[in-house]
Amino acid sequence: MKKGLIIFLFILGIALGYFFTSVYPKLEIISGYNAKNLCSCMFVTGLDQETAERVDLGFGPLWMASNTVDTKNKTVFSNVLGMHPKKAVYREGMGCTIEGEKTLVEWPGEKIQYKAEIWPDEVVPNPELQSVLAEAFDQGGESLLNTRAVIVVKDGKLIGEAYGPGITKATPLLGWSMAKSVTSCLTGILAKDGFWSPEDPMQIADWQVDERSKITLGNLLQMSSGLEWEEDYSKVSTATTMLYGTDGMGTYAASQPLAHEPNTHWLYSSGTSNIISKQLSTAFETHQEYIRFPYERLFGPIGAESFLIETDGDGYFVGSSYAYATGRDWAKLGLLYLNRGNWLGEQIIDSNWVAYSHSPAEASSNKYGAQFWLNAANKFQDYGSDAYWMDGFQGQQVAIHPEQNMVIVRLGVMYDEGNFDFSAWTAKVFQASL
Numbered sequence: 289m290k291k292g293l294i295i296f297l298f299i300l301g302i303a304l305g306y307f308f309t310s311v312y313p314k315l316e317i318i319s320g321y322n323a324k325n326l327c328s329c330m331f332v333t334g335l336d337q338e339t340a341e342r343v344d345l346g347f348g349p350l351w352m353a354s355n356t357v358d359t360k361n362k363t364v365f366s367n368v369l370g371m372h373p374k375k376a377v378y379r380e381g382m383g384c385t386i387e388g389e390k391t392l393v394e395w396p397g398e399k400i401q402y403k404a405e406i407w408p409d410e411v412v413p414n415p416e417l418q419s420v421l422a423e424a425f426d427q428g429g430e431s432l433l434n435t436r437a438v439i440v441v442k443d444g445k446l447i448g449e450a451y452g453p454g455i456t457k458a459t460p461l462l463g464w465s466m467a468k469s470v471t472s473c474l475t476g477i478l479a480k481d482g483f484w485s486p487e488d489p490m491q492i493a494d495w496q497v498d499e500r501s502k503i504t505l506g507n508l509l510q511m512s513s514g515l516e517w518e519e520d521y522s523k524v525s526t527a528t529t530m531l532y533g534t535d536g537m538g539t540y541a542a543s544q545p546l547a548h549e550p551n552t553h554w555l556y557s558s559g560t561s562n563i564i565s566k567q568l569s570t571a572f573e574t575h576q577e578y579i580r581f582p583y584e585r586l587f588g589p590i591g592a593e594s595f596l597i598e599t600d601g602d603g604y605f606v607g608s609s610y611a612y613a614t615g616r617d618w619a620k621l622g623l624l625y626l627n628r629g630n631w632l633g634e635q636i637i638d639s640n641w642v643a644y645s646h647s648p649a650e651a652s653s654n655k656y657g658a659q660f661w662l663n664a665a666n667k668f669q670d671y672g673s674d675a676y677w678m679d680g681f682q683g684q685q686v687a688i689h690p691e692q693n694m695v696i697v698r699l700g701v702m703y704d705e706g707n708f709d710f711s712a713w714t715a716k717v718f719q720a721s722l
Contacts, residue, residue: 314349314524319374320386320532321345322353323366327376327384331362332596332612333460343434347703348522374532382579383598383610388535393603396576400583403591406632407446407616414448417720421450423713424698432707433683435700436461437615441623442694442721449615452700460594460612461699464680467597468561469645470582470621471607472509472659475564476629476641477585483571486644486658490567492542499546507550508560509658510649514548515541517557527558531609535601538566554651558608561659562600565607575603590624590631592617615697622678622686622695646676646688670715683708692718 322345329340337357345351356365362378375387381395417440425435436455440448449457463470479485486506495501500515507513518525526544534540541559548555569578582605587595594617598610613621624630625645629637646662648654654664661667663675672691679685683702687710688695696717702708 315368316372317524317528317532318349318353318368319366319372322350322355323364323374323376324384324386326355327364327378330357331378332383339454343701383596385599385601388601390535390601393599396579400588402588402593405591411446411449417448418450420716420720421448425452433700433702435698437699439615439619439697440717440721441619444623447721457614457616460596460614463611463618463684464609464682466678466680466684466686467607467609467611468659469678470597470611471561471565472645473586473637474568474582475509476637478568478571479641480638503550508564511556511560511656512551512554512649512651513560514546514550514553515544516547517544517555517559519556519558530559537562537600537606538604552651554649554656561608562606566604569604586636589634589636590620592620615699618686619695619697622688622697626688626690626695668711670711685710
């Protein structure tokens, strides 16, 4: 065999080895991300395919996927050069889910009753405030911020809102990890019912035979469970495997081993949110009751009719990542917390739970509560020390400012969150709202 051929085969072997060990496994993430998110962009948010692929899927290696959309059946097929094909399916009332081996759960019938809208259709503009809100959007054809909606609520009144191209006050927008705060809220409603409390050990069968039996509901809420986890979206990790490679996200997350003694180590984990989200179902006799629960007990009573939490392949809410709502309805959830769980005289969540939600987790160095981020660690110098917020990938934020009696919402698709100074912009919003 000639020396050149030997060298060629050696290099080819190394290249193939690298591809199949490092590149090939990532293709499942790319296909899964494209299928699921393009499906939701089109059939939940209402974007056209070109906009969704250019903006929502316009970063990293996502361009490698080929996407085929069936608008009649509301499905999206994605693959990378024919490898790791994924299919996402839209169902009315349930949103989009990557299709697996199981039959997907359908919406359980009857309509939900929603309280009347609390804000007028048109807001009287405050020119100074509107000028400040405009700073949250791209100028001069740039595509750095991709802001889609900003909302300002003060003293319970909607005093300012602005929207990006193609987005209106009726457009449901993805909150990404702000879904974790929704999960915390739902957990608090069941706590108010007396179903559980933060001190209660989690009743997961597989945990009862080892040290995981010590993990409490509070440990999960505060990201201090001690479970092994890797929240890395640039590679095949437990987070990406959960979202794009498993049907049962809560089951997969709960299968992770213990890496630390509970309540001694803080680690951000979308898995813990999905464990909670699945365990919510144990409060109900039927799965239909579980599916209706967020809408009957939270979104309906506050009149947030646009809210949608998507489910995984097993039919459980993806409480870590997949909640959609209009800017106004995200603001309503913030207002509920600003008002200590009370909505027009009805106590949706106990005020003690709200206080618990923005109390620092022992192991978090004052930066995290129970699925809410805190400014007690002074991340944003222009926010008050008592400010706390829902936070999501690409710069989603519902910030609750008790000192100013305000809620400020920003939604969009920002690839680099360093492109926007939330702190300085919020200081201008405060000033313009006086």
